[in-house]
Amino acid sequence: MLSIKFHKNPERIGGGITEIIFNEHRLIIDLGAELEYEGVEPNPNIDGVTIGKEQCDGVLITHYHGDHIGLLKYLLPEVPVYMSKVSQEIGLTIYDRLKRAKLLASDDKTIDRLENAKLFSYEDFGKDFQIGAFTVRPIRVDHSAFDALAYLITVAGKKIFFTGDFRSHGYTGKALYTTLEKYVGKVDVIITEGTMLSREDETISEKELREKAIDICNEHRYILYLGSSTNIDSLLSMSSAAKLTKKAFCADNFQKEIFKIVAENSKSDFYKNPIHQVKYPQGLVIALRMSQLDFAEAFYKKYGQESVLIYSLWDGYITKKQELQKLQTLWGNRFIQLHSGGHASADDIKKMVEICSKEREQTMVIPMHLENFDFFSKLKLPATVRNLQQSEELLLVP
Numbered sequence: 001m002l003s004i005k006f007h008k009n010p011e012r013i014g015g016g017i018t019e020i021i022f023n024e025h026r027l028i029i030d031l032g033a034e035l036e037y038e039g040v041e042p043n044p045n046i047d048g049v050t051i052g053k054e055q056c057d058g059v060l061i062t063h064y065h066g067d068h069i070g071l072l073k074y075l076l077p078e079v080p081v082y083m084s085k086v087s088q089e090i091g092l093t094i095y096d097r098l099k100r101a102k103l104l105a106s107d108d109k110t111i112d113r114l115e116n117a118k119l120f121s122y123e124d125f126g127k128d129f130q131i132g133a134f135t136v137r138p139i140r141v142d143h144s145a146f147d148a149l150a151y152l153i154t155v156a157g158k159k160i161f162f163t164g165d166f167r168s169h170g171y172t173g174k175a176l177y178t179t180l181e182k183y184v185g186k187v188d189v190i191i192t193e194g195t196m197l198s199r200e201d202e203t204i205s206e207k208e209l210r211e212k213a214i215d216i217c218n219e220h221r222y223i224l225y226l227g228s229s230t231n232i233d234s235l236l237s238m239s240s241a242a243k244l245t246k247k248a249f250c251a252d253n254f255q256k257e258i259f260k261i262v263a264e265n266s267k268s269d270f271y272k273n274p275i276h277q278v279k280y281p282q283g284l285v286i287a288l289r290m291s292q293l294d295f296a297e298a299f300y301k302k303y304g305q306e307s308v309l310i311y312s313l314w315d316g317y318i319t320k321k322q323e324l325q326k327l328q329t330l331w332g333n334r335f336i337q338l339h340s341g342g343h344a345s346a347d348d349i350k351k352m353v354e355i356c357s358k359e360r361e362q363t364m365v366i367p368m369h370l371e372n373f374d375f376f377s378k379l380k381l382p383a384t385v386r387n388l389q390q391s392e393e394l395l396l397v398p
Contacts, residue, residue: 002156002397004189007044008032009390010368013195014067017044018162018368021393022155025133028059028079029151029162033070036320040105043074054078057132061117062164063145064091064230073110081117082131084138086147088117089261090230097254120149122265126183128154139183141166142173144231144342146262152184156397159187161356165369166193168348169205169340170233171270176348180355187356188363189396190383194370195343197379206233209340213241213310216336220308221283223247224296227312227339229255229289232262232271234312234340239274242285248278250286293323300330308334315339350379357383366394 007017015034020027028049033041048055054076061083062068069091075081083091091114098104099111120129125140137152143165153160161184168176196203204212217223225238235255242249251259251274262271288296296309309331311318318324328335344352357363363383367376373387388394 001395002158004160004191004366004388004394004396005392006368006388006390007046008034010388011370011373013369013371014065015070016068016368017046017071018191019046020134020153020155020160022133024055025155026056027131027134027136027153028056030062030068030164031059031071031075032065032067035067041071044071048076049079050074050076052076057134058082058118060131060136060138060149060151060162061087062150062162063087063143063148064094065145065165068165069110069114072113073108075109075113077109077112077116080131081113082129082136082138083117083119084140084147084149085119085121086261086265087145087149088114088119089265090146090258093254093257093261094230122147122267125149137183139179140172141179142170142176143167144170144228144233144340146230146232147265150184152187158189158396159185160189160191161187163190163192163344163352165195165343166348166352167342167344169203169345170342171206171236173205177351177355180352184356186358186363188358189366190353190356190363191366191368192349192352193343194349194367194376196341196345197349197375198371203345204338204340206237206340209234209312209338210237210240212338213238214244216308216310216338217241217245217247217283217285220306220334222299222303222307223283223285224288224299224307224309225285225312226288226290226293226296226309229258229287231312231342232258235259235287236271236274237340238285238287238310243278245283246278246281247283247285248281249275250284251275252287252289252292254289255287290317293327296327297330300327304330307331308336311335311337312339346379350381353379353381353383357381
């Protein structure tokens with residue numbers, strides 16, 4: 001018997017836990033925490049995975065964002081974890097810093113689980129690995145997390161493609177469609193994100209973000225860039241814009257650690273030396289994190305009229321955080337929202353399904369990581385869309 005199950009609500013962005021079951025064999029993909037959970041999210045209580053006696057072939061991690069690894073702390077130590085080398089290194093950097101800041105509970109086991117993970121290196125992408133009864137192929141995709149992975153899973157004669165979070169508008173996104181054709185091909189089931197389907201945000205590419213940032217740098221002396229420290233491409237876009245406009249690019253030690261990991265694991269010179277020196281800088285570009293909003297307010301009091309704040313995160317955070325609303329009021333029209341986004345557009349999803357679907361709608365598409373299933377029906381996909389509810393077990397092979 002082959003079946004698929006979501007352990008958390010798929011009609012919610014982030015925090016997914018997907019299980020593929022074949023007879024006595026089980027494979028979990030991601031152990032994600034909810035993005036907006038108040039307090040410490042409890043154990044999801046998955047028997048054989050997070051409670052009880054170990055009964056799971058392994059957990060595949062797509063990337064290091066908290067809504068994909070945030071519940072890894074509950075994983076039974078006997079269950080193996082598989083992830084990319086970069087995801088492990090950046091994950092450890094994040095959780096080591098949280099531990100030093102005393103923001104981790106004393107019994108939090110995330111660091112242990114990350115340290116003992118089995119790693120896919122760059123050379124492993126596109127190759128097949130046997131995990132229990134499952135043949136697993138890690139496939140590198142473009143996302144706001146570096147070296148994010150999708151997975152092609154073959155079991156019981158069925159091919160299941162789990163997209164994870166992906167996009168085509170990052171610096172490596174141009175390879176998306178050829179990657180799908182070469183390493184995925186036609187499959188029986190596609191489990192895909194649909195984050196952007198309910199949002200009206202304009203999707204801009206990283207290159208477009210860079211060009212807009214150059215214009216802003218030319219117009220203003222000081223630029224505060226408020227974004228995710230693990231969104232490497234956007235940080236590099238800002239670094240490049242600073243260099244081209246003869247401004248110094250400033251990052252803190254945590255951001256420098258992330259840059260170092262990416263530079264050491266990338267084959268592209270683009271990711272080398274992002275912290276450049278300018279002999280006579282014509283201003284500053286300062287990368288900030290959400291934990292540094294007090295600095296932004298203090299900076300405005302001294303340099304407000306010469307500065308601009310670029311906000312490069314989900315705009316929903318502004319409505320939820322008074323601190324951001326205050327900064328938006330301070331800067332007024334110099335509070336500029338400029339965000340490339342880490343997720344697939346509707347066109348990306350349609351093209352991906354077209355490439356990976358068999359003829360005559362023989363392929364099943366299962367949406368997740370989205371706000372509402374209804375948005376998928378509007379795509380008119382050349383496949384059968386199956387809305388799978390939380391805890392429902394979808395039988396593929398009897």
